[in-house]
Amino acid sequence: MYSPLRNNIEGIVKLTDLEWNLLVPHLKIRKLKKNELFVEIGKTYNEMGFVLKGVLRHYYLKEGEEKTTSFYFENNIVAAYFSCITNQPSKLAIEALSNCELIVFPYNVLLGLYKKNKTWHEFGRLLAEYIVLSMEERMVGLLIYSPEERYQKLIEGNEERYRKILKGNKTKIIENIPQRYIADYLGITPVSLSRIRNRVSKK
Amino acid sequence: MYSPLRNNIEGIVKLTDLEWNLLVPHLKIRKLKKNELFVEIGKTYNEMGFVLKGVLRHYYLKEGEEKTTSFYFENNIVAAYFSCITNQPSKLAIEALSNCELIVFPYNVLLGLYKKNKTWHEFGRLLAEYIVLSMEERMVGLLIYSPEERYQKLIEGNEERYRKILKGNKTKIIENIPQRYIADYLGITPVSLSRIRNRVSKK
DNA sequence: CGTTCAGTTGACTAAGGTCAATTCCCGTGG
DNA sequence: CCACGGGAATTGACCTTAGTCAACTGAACG
Numbered sequence: 001m002y003s004p005l006r007n008n009i010e011g012i013v014k015l016t017d018l019e020w021n022l023l024v025p026h027l028k029i030r031k032l033k034k035n036e037l038f039v040e041i042g043k044t045y046n047e048m049g050f051v052l053k054g055v056l057r058h059y060y061l062k063e064g065e066e067k068t069t070s071f072y073f074e075n076n077i078v079a080a081y082f083s084c085i086t087n088q089p090s091k092l093a094i095e096a097l098s099n100c101e102l103i104v105f106p107y108n109v110l111l112g113l114y115k116k117n118k119t120w121h122e123f124g125r126l127l128a129e130y131i132v133l134s135m136e137e138r139m140v141g142l143l144i145y146s147p148e149e150r151y152q153k154l155i156e157g158n159e160e161r162y163r164k165i166l167k168g169n170k171t172k173i174i175e176n177i178p179q180r181y182i183a184d185y186l187g188i189t190p191v192s193l194s195r196i197r198n199r200v201s202k203k
Numbered sequence: 204m205y206s207p208l209r210n211n212i213e214g215i216v217k218l219t220d221l222e223w224n225l226l227v228p229h230l231k232i233r234k235l236k237k238n239e240l241f242v243e244i245g246k247t248y249n250e251m252g253f254v255l256k257g258v259l260r261h262y263y264l265k266e267g268e269e270k271t272t273s274f275y276f277e278n279n280i281v282a283a284y285f286s287c288i289t290n291q292p293s294k295l296a297i298e299a300l301s302n303c304e305l306i307v308f309p310y311n312v313l314l315g316l317y318k319k320n321k322t323w324h325e326f327g328r329l330l331a332e333y334i335v336l337s338m339e340e341r342m343v344g345l346l347i348y349s350p351e352e353r354y355q356k357l358i359e360g361n362e363e364r365y366r367k368i369l370k371g372n373k374t375k376i377i378e379n380i381p382q383r384y385i386a387d388y389l390g391i392t393p394v395s396l397s398r399i400r401n402r403v404s405k406k
Numbered sequence: 407c408g409t410t411c412a413g414t415t416g417a418c419t420a421a422g423g424t425c426a427a428t429t430c431c432c433g434t435g436g
Numbered sequence: 437c438c439a440c441g442g443g444a445a446t447t448g449a450c451c452t453t454a455g456t457c458a459a460c461t462g463a464a465c466g
Contacts, residue, residue, distance in 0.1 A: 060343060067347045082339065085332050114328070121324055125317070128331035129288050135338040136285065140263060142345045143390045144270045147454075179413065187346045192454050194414055350422075382445070395422050397446055 002027050005050045005103050008075050012130070013123045022117060026109045032056075032096040038078065039094035045083040046107045051076050054100030055176055059184070060092050068184035071097075071177060077127075078102070097177065147188045148196050154186065155200075205230050208253045208306050211278055215333070216326045225320060229312045235259075235299040241281065242297035248286040249310045254279050257303030258379055262387070263295050271387040274300075274380060280330075281305070300380065350391045351399050357389065358403075 005027070006020055030049070032038060038056060039045055051074050058070040058078075072078040072094070083090040084107040113120035141150055155174055174182070183193040208230070209223055233252070235241060241259060242248055254277050261273040261281075275281040275297070286293040287310040316323035344353055386396040 060347060062347045067343075069343055069346050081332075082336055085336065114325075115321075118318075118324075121321075121328065122317070125324065125328035125331060128328060128335055129284075131335050132331055132338065133285055133288065135335065135342060139338060139342050139345065140270075140272055142342065143272050143387070144263065144265045184346070189455060190413075191415090191456080195454085198414080392423060393445075394424080394447090398422085401446080 001029075002103055004052060004075060008050070008077075009123060012126050013119055015119060019117060019119050022113055022120070023105065023109065026105045028104050030102045030104045032100040032102065034096055034098050036096050036100075037093055038096065038100075038102070039080040039083070039090050039092065041091060041093050042089045043083075044087060044089050045080040047079065047104055048084065048107050048110060049078040049102040049104045051078055052101040052103060054102075055097045056094050056100060057097055057177070057181055058092055058094050066093075066184075068181040071181075071185070073176075079107070097181075142187060147186055147192065148200065150186050151193065151196050152200065154182075204232075205306055207255060207278060211253070211280075212326060215329050216322055218322060222320060222322050225316055225323070226308065226312065229308045231307050233305045233307045235303040235305065237299055237301050239299050239303075240296055241299065241303075241305070242283040242286070242293050242295065244294060244296050245292045246286075247290060247292050248283040250282065250307055251287065251310050251313060252281040252305040252307045254281055255304040255306060257305075258300045259297050259303060260300055260380075260384055261295055261297050269296075269387075271384040274384075274388070276379075282310070300384075345390060350389055350395065351403065353389050354396070354399050355403065357385075 002024060006015065009015060029052075032054070038049060041061060051072050053074060055074075056072040056078055057068045058072065059066045059068040061067070069092075078094060080090040080092065080094065082088070082092070110120075110124065114124050115121075141153065145153065179193055180190040183190040186193065188196075205227060209218065212218060232255075235257070241252060244264060254275050256277060258277075259275040259281055260271045261275065262269045262271040264270070272295075281297060283293040283295065283297065285291070285295070313323075313327065317327050318324075344356065348356065382396055383393040386393040389396065391399075
C-alpha cells in the first residue's frame with residue numbers, strides 16, 4: 001500500500017526496514033475529489049503528501065486571478081513547503097485536477113525523524129538539494145528562453161530530472177493538463193499558447 | 204578573520220566553539236581580481252566560497268552569449284552548487300565583478316561534517332530549504348509579473364529574504380551592478396531595461 | 407438538445423526585441 | 437590638462453511577439 005512512497009524515498013537514500021517503520025505508523029491515505037483543495041491560501045500547514053494517483057496544480061492569486069506555477073503527478077511529493085518550513089500561512093493553493101489518492105503524514109513527524117535518525121536526515125537534505133537543482137533549471141529556462149522555446153522544450157521533454165521523486169514524467173503535462181494551466185506554467189496567456197502551438201505545428 | 208562566516212551560519216543554526224572548530228582548519232582566504240573566474244564552465248568543482256568583500260555574477264552561455272542569472276554579495280555563500288552536488292562539470296560560470304575576497308573550503312569537508320555532526324547536518328538541510336524558498340519566490344516573480352513590475356520590485360527591494368546568508372542586501376544590486384547584467388537578471392535586454400527605467404522615472 | 411466552458415481565431419494594442427546612431431562616462435596616454 | 441578611445445547606456449526607427457477583447461467553434465455533460 002505504501003510501497004510507492006518507500007520506493008521513491010529509496011531513490012534518494014536506502015532505508016532499512018527499521019528506518020522505514022519509523023514513518024509507517026504516521027502514514028494515512030487521503031482521497032481528494034477533482035477540484036478539491038489540498039492546500040488553501042491563508043491557512044498554515046503541517047501536512048506532507050505523496051501522490052499515488054491523480055494530478056494536482058499549485059497556484060497563486062494575483063489580483064484575484066489564479067496563476068498556476070507548478071504541477072504534481074504520481075510519485076511526486078506534494079506540500080505547502082513554504083508553510084511547513086516557516087510555519088506561516090500558505091500563499092499558495094494546491095488543487096486536485098482529478099480525483100486523487102495521496103499518502104499523507106505530518107511534517108512534524110518528518111522533523112522528528114530528522115532529529116532521531118541520520119538516514120532520514122540525509123533524505124531531508126538531499127531532497128531539498130535536488131529541489132534546488134531542479135528549480136535552478138526551470139528558473140534559468142524562464143530567463144533565457146522565449147515562450148516558444150519553452151513550449152518546445154516542454155513538449156520535447158528536454159528538462160533534466162534529478163530524481164523521479166521530483167518530477168515524475170513531465171511529458172504527462174501535455175497529455176493531462178488543461179492548456180490554460182500550461183500557459184500559466186510557461187508564463188504566458190492561454191491565447192498566446194494557442195498561437196504558439198499553431199505556429200510550432202506548422203514548422 | 205573568519206567570523207563573518209560564523210555569524211552567517213549562526214543565522215541558521217547555533218554552533219558550539221567545538222563545532223565551529225571542525226570547519227576552521229579547512230578554511231582559506233582566496234582573492235579574486237576583477238573579471239577573474241571563480242567557476243569556469245565545463246570544470247567540475249568541489250569548492251564552496253563565502254564572500255567577504257566584493258560582488259560576483261553567475262552566468263550561463265546561450266549561443267555564445269553570456270546570460271547573467273544571479274549575483275553574490277558580501278556575506279553570501281557562492282558555489283557551483285550543481286557541480287558540487289552532482290559531481291558533474293559546471294554549466295555555469297561565476298565571475299568576480301570587482302576585486303573580491305572569499306573564504307573558501309572544500310564541499311567534501313562540508314559533507315564530512317554532515318556525516319559526523321548533527322548540527323552541521325541540520326545547517327546543510329536548512330540552507331538548502333531556504334534556498335528552495337527563495338528560488339520559489341523568484342520563479343513565481345518571473346511567471347506572474349511583467350518585466351516592468353519586476354524592475355519595480357527590484358528597486359523597491361520588496362523581495363522577502365529568509366536569511367541574510369542567502370541574499371545580503373538586494374538594494375545593492377541597483378547600486379553596484381552594470382545595467383546589462385541587471386537586465387539579464389530580470390530576463391530582458393539592456394535596451395528594454397533602459398526604456399523601462401525611463402518610463403518608471405517619469406511616473 | 408441546450409448549456410457551459412475550454413480552445414481557437416481575428417483585429418487591434420502594447421511591450422519587448424533588434425539594429426544602428428548617438429551620447430555619456432571614464433580612464434589613458436599624449 | 438586636454439584629447440582621444442572604448443565601452444556602457446540611451447535614444448530612435450522599425451519589427452516581432454505577446455496581451456487584450458471579443459466572437460466563434462466544438463466537445464463534454466447533464
